[in-house]
Amino acid sequence: MNKFAALFLATVFIGLALNSSFSWAYGSGGGSAASCAEAKFYDESPARNSVLVSVSEIGIVASDNTEISTLEFNVNGNPMKPEVSQRRSGEWDLKVKLAEPITQAGKVRITLAAKSKEGCSAFFPYFLVIR
Numbered sequence: 001m002n003k004f005a006a007l008f009l010a011t012v013f014i015g016l017a018l019n020s021s022f023s024w025a026y027g028s029g030g031g032s033a034a035s036c037a038e039a040k041f042y043d044e045s046p047a048r049n050s051v052l053v054s055v056s057e058i059g060i061v062a063s064d065n066t067e068i069s070t071l072e073f074n075v076n077g078n079p080m081k082p083e084v085s086q087r088r089s090g091e092w093d094l095k096v097k098l099a100e101p102i103t104q105a106g107k108v109r110i111t112l113a114a115k116s117k118e119g120c121s122a123f124f125p126y127f128l129v130i131r
Contacts, residue, residue, distance in 0.1 A: 048128075106130055
């Protein structure tokens with residue numbers, strides 16, 4: 001291979017690499033996969049980062065596209081089984097009543113995970129502060 005051909009191929013390769021990197025960085029990578037709607041969690045009660053003396057009940061709303069059978073609800077790493085009721089809108093009210101209130105000072109970590117009806121995984125962590 002002569003120098004001209006090697007230089008030409010190197011230029012083409014670098015140009016393609018830069019062009020595809022630019023496309024991926026700005027979301028036009030040309031992938032054929034359809035976007036997937038994740039389950040959403042909102043309206044935390046008590047609200048995210050609340051400072052409390054104790055907590056005995058935790059509530060949250062899950063979006064209507066949540067596949068409720070896949071729901072995982074944890075408080076400080078301990079799995080909880082929430083009371084679940086569906087609103088007319090299709091959203092889900094989730095409520096956990098703790099066996100004993102948490103009164104020890106520190107952070108309480110609440111995590112929720114579920115799949116949407118489309119099959120997308122969602123993870124939602126938040127904290128409460130006990131003082």
